[in-house]
Amino acid sequence: MMKRFEEAVSRLRPYLFYTLRSRVIAILLLSSLVPLVLIGGVSYYMIASMLNNKVMNGVRSQLEQTAFSLDKEIQSLNHVAMQLSFEGGVGLDFKAYLSSADFYEQYMLEQSIQNYIDLITYTSPNIGLVHYYFSDTRKNAFRSNDMTSDFYPDKLPKLYSFSGITYHAIHKSFKLGVDSLVLSVDRRIFIPEYGTLHVYVETNPQLVSHILGTGQSGMETAYLMTDEHNRIVYSEKEDEFAIGQELSDKQSDGARSGYLFTEKAGDWTWAAIISKQDFDKEKYSWLRNFVIFGTVSLAVALGFASILWRTVYKPLAGFNKEIRLLQNNGGFHSILKYPRIAEFDYVLNRFDEMRQRIWRLLQEARRNEKLRAELEVEKLMVQINPHFIHNTLDTVRWLARLNSQDEIERLVATLNKVLYYNMGKGGTATIGQEIALLNDYVTLQQIRYDFRFEIGIKAEDDLMDVPIPRFILQPLVENSLYHGLGDEGKIEVKAAFDEDKHIRIEVNDNGAGMSEEEIRQLFEPETGNRKKKGMGIGIGYVRRVIAARYGDDASLDIRSKPGEGTSIVLCIPIEVEQTGE
Template sequence: MMKVRPRSGRSAGAYTYSLKYRFLLILVVSTLTPLAIIGSISYVSMYDILRNKAEAGVRSNLHQVRLSLDDTLAHLNHASQQLAFDGRVGKNLENYLSADLYEKKQLSDEIRNEISLIHFTNPTLGLMFYYFADDRQVLFENYGVSEDFDPGKLPVLFKYNQITYYGPHMSNNPIDGHIVLSISRKVDLPDRDDVYVYIETNFKMAETIIQGDQFGGDLIHLIADPDGKVVYSEAPDRFPRGMVVTGGTKNRSLAKDYLTYEESSNQEWMAIAAISKSKYRSEITRWELQFAFFAALTLVASCLIAWLVWRTVYRPLTLLGKDIRSVKHRGEAFPERRSRIREFAVIYREFADMRERIGELIADVEVKEKGKARLEVEKLMSQINPHFVHNTLDTIRWVARGNGQKEIDRLVSNLNKVLHYNLGKGGEARLAAEIEALRSYVELQSVRYNFQFDVRIEAHPALLELPIPRFILQPLVENALFHGLDEDGWIEVSVAEESGTHLRIRVTDNGEGMGPEEIERLLGGRSSGGKKAGLGIGLGYVYQMVKYQFGTDGSFQIHSEPGGGTTIELRLPLAREEG
């Protein structure tokens, strides 16, 4: 029987997606595409309809408030005219001020009767009286007046000639306690220039006008003077009195939370309505939630259809996956797979042949691994020589100690430490171990050159356990030693954390320093000749290590000039080990 061989080409591993998720993706995309198009069109249309509906409601309410306030201010103006000098009551007031005691009593009764009549014919009016500004005297009041009454403290809505209209404020009637509108009108008397008539609206009149909105109390009413400054606010914590809410600074600080609408009166004062964007968008939000719900149902239906399609090929693929995972268990009996789907029947036969070939390849690999293990043993043996050097130095150190040669004992001990650290495994080391190896190296160099030089090492204890590249401090200090450090010389090594992300290592000396050409030679690992021949190799190693291991995340800088000492600064990414 002729075997069917698979076509050569890309392997199954070249595909990075699952057939199951491909089915899901195709059906979901085919469902969401028309849904997104229809939803976008519906959203734009519904958004405009609902927005216009909400805006029309706010503006209608604002218009009613503005008209009511205009009417109320007109009533105040009309009543104040009757009490001014041009009216009958104003004439009686002039006579009252110049009359004797008996006439004053008679005129006082007439004035009070006239005031009562005006109040009776205008039930929307409340407190009214005459006010003498110079001596702060109140006359003919129809209700009690607060002792601290001062028109200068009231919020001015606008002024017209000798008339001042005040925005909503607390009544000056101490037993009222409600918000009112008021007017102050100058009374032109021949003998006095400080007489005013003051009138307020009836109690709760202003509150009734302002608070009647159809948004359940979420609409905030404001009243602003012609300059756009708030003189009354239902929400003083959000729109304080004196805040500018119109013009170039309109709603600048609250634009994220509120929408504002305004309507000006004939006298240029403004009624303003502010509504939170969340309340304004409430109907739009409900529609969006409904749309999202039906979209989710459609998406679930698409996933269900995809699952039904997937189920047709799920079992054959599951059995094939099980056979593939069982290939690693050699010696097991593998069942012969059959399928009514022709494509899977061919795959089962081909996989059986492949499994047999894999078994043969595994046997060959086992033979090769045994040879590789022998090579590893030989490689390990080649690394024993450094241990021989360390052991020999230990022997010399103990002989010197036994003969009382303390200096030799100390010298060999430091040399052994330096060799043990430098010949150890590559990779990272603890900052504490790097500093300890540096101290041993410095002590060796002091014995070699037969003079003491001051090496100061500063590192915060919290940084000592951080991992850093091995053999990074010694080349920097070695560079300082070989560039003109004399008996008065010093080297300062500082390690600090920078911005919580990097480790900054700085090595500074007071030696001869060097010019740009010498720095370039050292970083390139080239000799400068003379007594400094071959001394740039270690510094070049550090430069190349920082460049290739850390890239742009690390930096290596040398600051030096002839006769001015040298500073080498490294900036390495901070890597803390996870506990």
């Protein structure tokens, strides 16, 4: 058998996961890889979703905010330009200033106009340069000392224009000594004699830089502004997105491939293009870090697998050694080495208990083998002696009959019947058979003893064929005979059905009775200190028989007091399958 097992093992060894070691390593690797793959896949999806949704939504939100702020400033410029035009309060003073020939009057009007301009710019802190000029000659209409010499408003990039108002895109300021980006509005002032008079208003130099700075997305982004015809009028990257060309989705697929975001504000558009390379850089960075993390995790998993394998293999090897010793009948009393791991220690404890039980069973088997021959001889004697005695008594009975010894013949015949019935111990009888035996037993006892006693037996007719264990009634009556029954003694035996459909058997006598100690001794096993009497086998036998056969469904109760007789009550269930009910 062992050889065939080893051959089977050798055939299975080429398979990958036959050994425990390979399975432990595979399980640990899978336990590391599966979570990594699942977490990696989910994380990649989440990262992509975050970049494609949250980041893009953030860019759109920043783009919308920037466009709103820029458009708000353009409208504010238009409002200030309207206040500084003819329609506002300064218009009449300006007309008088241009037409006056008196130097003093011009000076006073100039101061009034300047005060009005200062008031407007003071109440509107986002306003920077304010300049009046004639569009045909580009000459200043009002004294201005903070203007650059290259003031050419007609060359500025235009967002849109109507009704003599031109809105310019982001451009450099014309204020002297300032190199900042601004927005500006050019508004024509309608004075009949001065048809080419304009007012130019631009924002505070720091305003546009502040608006654009708060709208950064955190990634490399090219911001653009397009006019009403979708032509680029402002570009942060003029080498890639030249001013004057039309903005389209194809431009985001060129050398600077990326994602195009636009936000329309009235007749103009604010746009942003984010580089795809810069956008994917976040993904690649995450993927690189994940690969490094996964590699380290696998290395750690393999290290733990090796440690776990050594932790498991050493106790298994020791356990296998003990089993081999036990197979060779030499490991019953070897000293076990416990690995101090709770589960293996528990198994070794159970193994030690098992081998000790096997050792005891082997010793018992040797003793049983030694006694087998004696038991066989004793078995033959047990089988032969009762038959020999029965045949001998039968011969004595016939001799008594030939010699007309009727009393001896009756005694021997009764004894022979009891012995014959006794040869079938351990089987099943009926209540009728038990009562017949009981009558024969009483007859023998009346002949044996030198006192007379009466016995009354009452049994319902329906009970006579009911099966019960053999030798149940005799020990009960025998107990009455040997516990103080004297002259004029009476024994009463009753058998009937009780209320629970059990068989109730009562044996009552008017003998000397028993104490509690004597009752307790009746249920003890037969020993050398308490030998069997007559042909009976004791109350203890009856109790063991009904317990083995009926369990808790049967009961045996003895009630007795010294000088008041004894009452024994036996209740056993009806065996329906044997009675045919």
